[in-house]
Amino acid sequence: MTSRVETRHVSALLGGWVPGARVVVTCRVNVWDADKNAFSGFDVFRNLEFNPEQVTNYIRRWFAAMGDVATGESLEAKLAQSNNSRIKELIHNPLRLWMLCQIWRTGGGFLPETQAGLYEQFVKWVYRWKADEEILDQREAIDKALAQLAWAAMEQKDEVSRLRLPESWVLKVLGSRQIFKAVEKLGWLNRLERSPEAIWVFYHATFQEYFAALAVENWNDFLPKTHVNRPVEGKYRIFEPQWKQVILLWLGREYVKDKEEFLQKLVKFQDGVPDFYAYQAYFLAAAGINEFKACSRAAEIVRQVVKLGFGEFDIPKQKWRTFLDPIEKGARKVIPETIRRLAIRELSEISKNCPDEYTHWQLVESLGKIGVANPEAIARLLAVICTTENEDTRRWAAKSLGEIGVANPDAIAGLVELIYRTKDESTCRRAAQSLGEIGVANSDAIAALLELIPTGEDEFTRWQLIESLGKIGVANPEAITGVVQLIRRSKDEFTRMLAAKILGKIGVANPEARAALLELIHERENESTRRQAARSLEQIGVRNPKVIVGSHEVIRTTLLATESLVEPIDPRNPEAIAGLLELIRTTENESTRRQAARSLGEIGVGNAQAIAGLLKVMRTTEHEGTRKRAAESLPKILTTPEHYAWVVSALKDCLSNEVYQNNFKRFHECYKVIWNCAENLPYPQFYEAWDNPLTTPYPEVIEQTQVGHNSTVDSLETQPIDICLQLQNLPIFCLDATILTDETEPSEIAQTLCQLIWEKAFPDEDYPKEVTTASKLREQLKTLKLRQNLPKLPILITHCHPSTELIVFCRKLTNIVAIAWLTDEPLEAPLKVFPPNQPHLISAIQTWLEEI
Numbered sequence: 058m059t060s061r062v063e064t065r066h067v068s069a070l071l072g073g074w075v076p077g078a079r080v081v082v083t084c085r086v087n088v089w090d091a092d093k094n095a096f097s098g099f100d101v102f103r104n105l106e107f108n109p110e111q112v113t114n115y116i117r118r119w120f121a122a123m124g125d126v127a128t129g130e131s132l133e134a135k136l137a138q139s140n141n142s143r144i145k146e147l148i149h150n151p152l153r154l155w156m157l158c159q160i161w162r163t164g165g166g167f168l169p170e171t172q173a174g175l176y177e178q179f180v181k182w183v184y185r186w187k188a189d190e191e192i193l194d195q196r197e198a199i200d201k202a203l204a205q206l207a208w209a210a211m212e213q214k215d216e217v218s219r220l221r222l223p224e225s226w227v228l229k230v231l232g233s234r235q236i237f238k239a240v241e242k243l244g245w246l247n248r249l250e251r252s253p254e255a256i257w258v259f260y261h262a263t264f265q266e267y268f269a270a271l272a273v274e275n276w277n278d279f280l281p282k283t284h285v286n287r288p289v290e291g292k293y294r295i296f297e298p299q300w301k302q303v304i305l306l307w308l309g310r311e312y313v314k315d316k317e318e319f320l321q322k323l324v325k326f327q328d329g330v331p332d333f334y335a336y337q338a339y340f341l342a343a344a345g346i347n348e349f350k351a352c353s354r355a356a357e358i359v360r361q362v363v364k365l366g367f368g369e370f371d372i373p374k375q376k377w378r379t380f381l382d383p384i385e386k387g388a389r390k391v392i393p394e395t396i397r398r399l400a401i402r403e404l405s406e407i408s409k410n411c412p413d414e415y416t417h418w419q420l421v422e423s424l425g426k427i428g429v430a431n432p433e434a435i436a437r438l439l440a441v442i443c444t445t446e447n448e449d450t451r452r453w454a455a456k457s458l459g460e461i462g463v464a465n466p467d468a469i470a471g472l473v474e475l476i477y478r479t480k481d482e483s484t485c486r487r488a489a490q491s492l493g494e495i496g497v498a499n500s501d502a503i504a505a506l507l508e509l510i511p512t513g514e515d516e517f518t519r520w521q522l523i524e525s526l527g528k529i530g531v532a533n534p535e536a537i538t539g540v541v542q543l544i545r546r547s548k549d550e551f552t553r554m555l556a557a558k559i560l561g562k563i564g565v566a567n568p569e570a571r572a573a574l575l576e577l578i579h580e581r582e583n584e585s586t587r588r589q590a591a592r593s594l595e596q597i598g599v600r601n602p603k604v605i606v607g608s609h610e611v612i613r614t615t616l617l618a619t620e621s622l623v624e625p626i627d628p629r630n631p632e633a634i635a636g637l638l639e640l641i642r643t644t645e646n647e648s649t650r651r652q653a654a655r656s657l658g659e660i661g662v663g664n665a666q667a668i669a670g671l672l673k674v675m676r677t678t679e680h681e682g683t684r685k686r687a688a689e690s691l692p693k694i695l696t697t698p699e700h701y702a703w704v705v706s707a708l709k710d711c712l713s714n715e716v717y718q719n720n721f722k723r724f725h726e727c728y729k730v731i732w733n734c735a736e737n738l739p740y741p742q743f744y745e746a747w748d749n750p751l752t753t754p755y756p757e758v759i760e761q762t763q764v765g766h767n768s769t770v771d772s773l774e775t776q777p778i779d780i781c782l783q784l785q786n787l788p789i790f791c792l793d794a795t796i797l798t799d800e801t802e803p804s805e806i807a808q809t810l811c812q813l814i815w816e817k818a819f820p821d822e823d824y825p826k827e828v829t830t831a832s833k834l835r836e837q838l839k840t841l842k843l844r845q846n847l848p849k850l851p852i853l854i855t856h857c858h859p860s861t862e863l864i865v866f867c868r869k870l871t872n873i874v875a876i877a878w879l880t881d882e883p884l885e886a887p888l889k890v891f892p893p894n895q896p897h898l899i900s901a902i903q904t905w906l907e908e909i
Contacts, residue, residue: 106149109430110463110497115151119158132161135168142398143347144168147175152261171309171348176267183243192239199239200271202231207259207268211299219299220262222246224255263302270306276319279304286327288741295323295341296334296740304341309348316349324354330747331712333735336365340387344394359399362388367407367416367423377413381725383732393427401428405437417445418453422827425457435462439471451475452487452836459491469496473505482872483839486521490832493525503530507539511546517872520555521832527559537564541573551868553577554586561593570597585861634661638670650674651686651820658690667694672707675730681722682820688726692733701738705731706750722821780855780879783899789906790817790850794857801862804829810866811837814852818845831869838873849909853891853902855879864888875909877902 107115113133120129136145148154153172156179163182169175184196192199206222209230213219227246231237240246245264250256259265276282279300281291294300308316323345326338343362346355366388368379379385392400401424408420421441428434438461441454455475462468472495475488489506496502506526510519523540530536537560544556557577564570574597577590637653637660644650654674661667671694674687695701710716711727735743781791792813800806807828815824818841828834842850852874857863859882867876867888877889884890895901 104151107151107154108149108463109145112148112154115154116158119155120162123162125162128162129158132158142396143171143350144175146397147172152263173267173270173306173309173348174311176264176306177310180267183245187243192242195236195239199236199243200268202233202236203240203245203268204272206230207265208272210259210265211269211303216299220258220265221249222257224257227257266302267306269303270310273303273307273313276307276315276322279307280319280322280326282322284322284326287329288744293740296337301341301344305345305348308345317352320345320349320352320354324358328740329744330735333732333743334740336384336387337735340391343391347394347396350396355396356399359395360403362391362395363400363403363407366392367404367411367420368413370410370412377411377416379416381728383729389423392423397427397431401431401434401437405433408437408441414447414450417447417450421450421453421457425460428457428461430461430463430465435465435468438462439467442471442475448481448484449836449840451479451481452484455484455488455491456833459494462491463495464497464499465495469499469502472496473501476505476509482515482518483835485515486518486832487836489518489521489525490830493528496525496529498531498533499529503533503536506530507535510539510543515872516549516552517869519552520869523552523555523559527562531563532565532567533563534567537567537570540564541569544573544577550583550586554583554589557586557590557593561596564593565597567597630660631664634664634667637661638666641670641674647680647683650680651683654683654686654690658693661690661694663694663696663700668700668703672704675708675723675727676711684723684726685821688730691730695734695737698738698742701734702742702746705734705738705743705746709747709750780853780893780898784853784902787903787906788847788849788851789853789902790814791853791855792817794854797857797863799860801860803831803862803866806863806866807831807834810834814838814841831866835870835873838870842873850874851877851906851909853877853879858882859884859888877905 116129116132117126120126120132123129136148144157148157153175156175157168160175160178160182163185169178184193188196206227210219210222228234228237231240237246241248245260245268246257247260248255249258259268273279277291279292279294281289281293283289283291284293295304307313308319320342323338323342326335328334328338339358340362343358346352346358352358365380365384367385368377370376371378380388404420404424404427408417408424411417411420421438424434424438428438435458438454438458442451442458445451445454455472458468458472462472469492472488472492476485476492479485479488489509492502492506503526506522506529510522510526523543526536526540530540540556540559540563544553544560547553547556557574560570560574564574571594574590574594578587578594580587634657637657640653641650641657644653654671657667657671661671668691671687671691675684675691678684678687691704695704708727708731711723712731716727717724738746781793784791792810794809794813797806797809800809807830808826811828811834812824815822825837828837838850841847850873854867854876856879859878859880864884870876871887875887875889877891878884879891879893881892882890889905891898891901891905
């Protein structure tokens with residue numbers, strides 16, 4: 058058995074035809090977290106939480122499988138009647154939903170109020186199910202021993218040690234083999250490995266946290282009661298991430314005292330440094346009140362967190378005032394964790410009166426994240442759609458409705474009405490996309506899409522309408538007939554190809570769909586459409602021999618070959634690191650310096666010279682884009698408490714009032730880096746680094762680094778002397794898209810293109826990380842055009858083979874941007890091709906820019 062599993066190990070174990078198969082390896086989350094680096098070369102996925110519709114479907118199917126439909130219906134009814142939004146949030150997690158079904162079936166009768174209450178009921182169910190008389194007699198001793206074991210495990214220095222527990226250590230903490238055997242029989246501990254010594258893990262990491270919460274005597278275990286405004290003797294576990302769930306579970310326990318006092322202490326926490334830890338304490342309190350809703354300051358805490366996340370109107374200055382980026386992000390991150398009912402109310406109130414349109418978009422987006430199935434949130438978004446004068450805000454509201462209004466009649470009706478009445482094609486596409494998310498099997502939604510598809514004047518809108526129909530019209534005869542008619546009548550080849558793709562989703566076992574796709578295969582005009590028809594036929598007609606033979610004949614005609622254009626940099630290569638530092642010091646090209654700073658963030662992990670080099674850039678460079686890139690790279694390479702303390706000491710002076718007034722952007726970037734240090738450094742060590750800066754700092758960058766001809770430096774030095782450098786004075790975004798080579802996932806394509814464009818347009822800003830689809834990217838590109846007052850937005854893609862997936866994705870953007878490709882591959886309009894060796898290439902590109 059190897060400690061690391063790579064794809065070559067799988068190949069060695071599997072023989073014959075099996076190596077050609079796709080291999081899926083599954084495990085529980087706590088096992089994965091114990092050694093998440095054990096797998097190399099695998100794509101990693103994690104189960105998402107359920108949406109309300111999936112929760113309902115799970116309950117119905119689970120109880121049907123148990124032969125107890127009536128009990129399942131009683132649970133549905135109880136959940137529908139309950140005002141306890143917390144339990145509804147908790148059961149979006151599949152494990153907790155399964156737990157609730159188990160305890161409800163065995164006579165629960167009432168819904169737990171908190172997460173701790175749910176786990177408490179489940180533990181009781183396990184005892185009823187698995188315990189014999191001997192175990193029941195020892196239950197108090199077992200629970201106490203389990204609590205001590207869980208607490209001791211949580212105290213271990215790293216994630217692996219906390220989750221992977223050696224048997225000898227477990228026996229020592231439990232104090233009795235008899236209790237150990239009882240714990241094993243109950244299933245609270247499971248053996249993970251047998252040799253050289255047996256390794257045990259808790260049934261699930263959340264149960265480890267629950268049992269640890271049972272060991273807490275009072276809140277002094279989390280925060281010293283004697284704290285004033287500086288570190289004192291004791292543990293500051295409130296700032297250690299692994300203890301957060303333990304704290305929340307403790308707050309959710311029914312008979313615990315002093316919860317109000319603890320939350321008051323968090324809200325009023327003073328840290329003696331510029332509030333880095335005070336904000337962390339406040340955000341923990343905001344999450345904590347969701348488990349202890351009786352807190353007297355609950356409404357005040359939620360109001361303050363929403364203000365920190367979205368700002369407030371500054372009356373004297375008559376403008377909207379926001380907070381520093383890390384504070385804003387921290388507040389927005391905790392909003393979904395706090396009392397959502399109160400948060401939705403606060404967000405809705407600000408939305409009614411917010412004069413800053415950009416903030417208004419963000420408020421609407423936040424409602425789309427926390428307002429799932431909430432009538433107040435849905436009503437507010439519908440009101441925004443009807444009343445706002447800003448089309449971008451209206452689109453954001455339509456987008457958010459698509460995230461929270463699943464199967465909601467009002468939300469569906471509002472989107473259908475918007476599709477009919479809007480004159481803005483982008484808004485129509487956004488509404489159609491949202492309708493595709495929430496209108497599954499809804500006859501009104503399907504009828505609206507079928508009516509609009511043939512009449513749409515904008516082909517991009519028509520494509521979105523077709524895609525939405527493919528999501529909500531599965532097995533619907535009217536939807537299938539409408540798509541078939543579109544294939545036969547449309548003169549646009551891409552529309553026909555997309556319609557063929559949709560038939561593969563909605564036309565399973567439908568003769569009309571199968572006949573239409575066979576017609577496409579027998580056509581000879583367009584190979585791309587024929588290939589798509591063949592794929593769709595395999596999806597809906599795999600039991601039909603005629604279909605299989607016909608589709609395979611077409612598929613065999615296609616072969617796409619791609620190759621990597623740039624060799625990866627060797628991680629932690631000292632020569633490469635030295636070369637990058639030399640390049641930062643000597644080059645006069647800021648683009649090269651930024652790229653070198655980015656590369657240090659990839660290969661300089663734990664390297665003192667790399668840390669010193671990036672610190673020097675942050676402290677001294679006047680170029681905002683280069684400083685921003687150094688600030689992004691620096692946190693990636695810090696690995697020890699000493700590193701974080703060093704950075705705090707080195708950048709402390711950059712947070713002075715003088716720097717704030719004279720160079721706010723330097724202040725802001727340094728603040729973000731130090732905030733990251735505060736998230737990773739124990740509070741007492743941070744305080745010491747801040748109050749008593751290091752007297753023996755780490756070494757400065759060696760000024761004269763002899764590196765000779767280094768491949769890393771060579772590639773970075775020659776890369777800018779490329780077509781992009783020659784075009785830097787022309788109105789065009791030249792994108793080195795090497796990173797997209799072989800990429801097939803639309804979400805990755807969307808996010809990577811967005812990042813590349815934003816680095817060119819706004820080098821001092823973070824790119825919008827929520828962009829995961831073509832439609833979302835179109836919205837951002839439209840905003841970019843407005844912000845930069847660009848009548849047109851030309852893009853040239855270089856260093857990347859135009860794969861089918863990239864071509865299809867880029868075609869969806871061409872109503873907003875003009876896209877050209879530096880490639881020898883022929884592409885259909887509206888995409889433009891420039892062969893790399895074309896004579897007078899720059900002149901040809903200039904001519905194209907004048908024509909578009």
